[in-house]
Amino acid sequence: MDTDTTMPAEAPPVARGRGRPVTITREARREQILKAAEGLFKLSGYAATSMADIARVCETSKRTIYELFPTKEELFRALVADAESFPDVQHEIDDALSPQAVLEATLAEMAHYVLSERHVTVSRLVIAESNAFPEIRQHYYDQGIHRSKQFLESRLALLIERGRIAPVNIDRMADMLFGAVIGTHLIAAISYRQTPDMNDVAARARESIAGLIKPVD
Template sequence: MPDQSARGPGRPRVLSREERRAIIVEAAEALFLTRGYGETSMLDIAHASGMSKRTVYEMFETKEVLFSAMVLAQHSFAPSFAPPLPGGSAAGDLAAVLTRMGDFVLAPTQLAVIRIVIAESAKVPELARAYYEQGVARAQAVLAESIAVLAKRHGLAVDDPLETANFLFGAVFCETLLLSLVGCAEALPEGVLAKGVLAGRIERVLAVMGPGLGIGGAGSLNGRSAGAPGSSGSASG
């Protein structure tokens, strides 16, 4: 795509700054994932995006800044992890949020980005910092926010939503994420990466942790929690 900001009279509609940024980030992501971070130059990204090298540097002063912008774009996911609408059980609502998180975290693109960070962080520590700040910390905050909403809705015993989010994330995803990152997904129990990601594991984790959170009948993910307010059929708020 030609750099439309440099065209003369009669040029098509000039792209806005945000549109050009998005095109550059998309091109960078494709190159980082196929060639690797270290093997990709800003000139490569300029060519792939159809922008001039000057335009790329005007938008992103370094390749590290561009990588950070790519991670941020990937993790603009807050609406995707919002708790379900009221009416379900505490266990069912938590399972829904964790399932959405798993679908994102275990997606091939996310695994590829994490591998890049691991491979390059010794040489470029800024990558690890950018990934943590724009990716991991944001994911933790979004999950914690959802848990806080569900704690209020269902009267759960959650003193620290962020700590609870980290416990749940580690218990549900840690083994699968690690094995997937090192290319040993075949060692996972059969069906763990099938559609409906980790449903069985999520149910088992909630069955174990549920009582401590004040969830009755944690194993029932489709109906209301046993003993929860409104379990006789009335919808909770």
């Protein structure tokens, strides 16, 4: 690995054809590097990608890469951390909506995150490098899929608390709904690179909720 770790004070200007070079902020440079690394890791794998490769795609120097990410391992961890967290969402529910509609919307939000191209891409990378980065694998699950399921559990709990649906084992029901609606598509996307069919996801959500959840009249 390149041992040149001398750090410039700021990210250097970026050439953009003729005229004066455009200076970008440190945060913009960081995002550029992460995006380039994600694309290269996806194409060639983590092990086969060098910091020089990433610098070349970014049209910058390795020195600039090392300023922000001292090692390729730290860059990988930053990439996973940047993509891992299920977004903070409003856990309150609209009482004007039926329980069916509330849960369909909840599962749609989960699917939008879990089945997104970026989440699937990073999931593949985490699985492929799980032996080298076992702590990342667990943290990625905790902050991504587990947090999304907690969102579903909170919605189920509120519906039960307000007498909108019959009591259920919340943890088990969340697992069943996640598996029935999203799980199969996630496995296919990670293993076989199949693009998730969001219409099928919506249909599975309707059928699963109707079959598993009993509204209270």
